[in-house]
Amino acid sequence: MTQEKKVLGEERRNLLLNWLQTENKPLTGGELASRTNVSRQVIVQDISLLKAKNEPIMATSQGYVYMKPYGQPIKKERIIVSYHEPYRTKEELYILVDYGVTVKDVRIEHPVYGDLNASVMVSTRAEVDAFIRKIKQTNASYLSQLTDGTHLHTLEADSEEKLDAACAALMEAGMLVE
Structure with missing residues (x-):
């Protein structure tokens, strides 16, 4: 050998x-x-x-x-406030990626620690599945569980229209806070 x-x-x-x-x-x-x-x-x-x-x-x-700063198409970003039970996380992420949106992070405002932010970086259903699988395998909690379901996401897409459509779908699913 x-x-x-x-x-x-x-x-x-x-x-x-x-x-x-x-x-x-x-x-x-x-x-x-x-x-x-x-x-x-x-x-x-x-x-x-x-x-x-x-x-x-x-x-x-x-x-x-x-994070490629050059040669990449210009992306649009939006921060949204979302609310749902933990069991709906996969559904929320599927809605977003199905509209061509990348979910960059999740953020909460903790009463003791202040802002807590974690990278998510999912753009496809396969990446969502891997993310959810890792949460389950490690028995980790979602950050949103620390705030009874309220959390923020930074979303990225190559057009405002994709962000608008994804947000409309989240609103219809009862997950978007305005």
């Missing part, structure tokens, strides 16, 4: 940066660790070093993504 050689230091970080910039999907720490023959913890440290150099890398529930 031969063991692959570890990719070291700056060379590894340059590879990570290149992979993140060229992929159109999130890359997990485990996948990056496997590609470079190092531990996932080394990758976490490398990502922190790259972020310290102002590289726009974001950790999502699906893996790391490079």
Whole structure:
């Protein structure tokens, strides 16, 4: 059995940066660790070093993504207030992604901790399914459970019309707070 050689230091970080910039999907720490023959913890440290150099890398529930500032179409953003029971989270996310919307995050206003914000970054039903599966597998709570169902989302789409249609569908489903 031969063991692959570890990719070291700056060379590894340059590879990570290149992979993140060229992929159109999130890359997990485990996948990056496997590609470079190092531990996932080394990758976490490398990502922190790259972020310290102002590289726009974001950790999502699906893996790391490079927030491409150039060559991307201009996106429209909107922050909405949503309210529903935890069991309707999948339905809410499906409604949004079915209209071509990316759900970037979830935010709550906690009475003790103030604003709490977490990355969601889902754009397809498959990504929603993976997000919900991860919540269930880890027995994690939704942030909205800390505020009896009220929460905010930052939405992103390539047009105001998509955002309008998604919001209208959420309103019809009784989940949008105006």
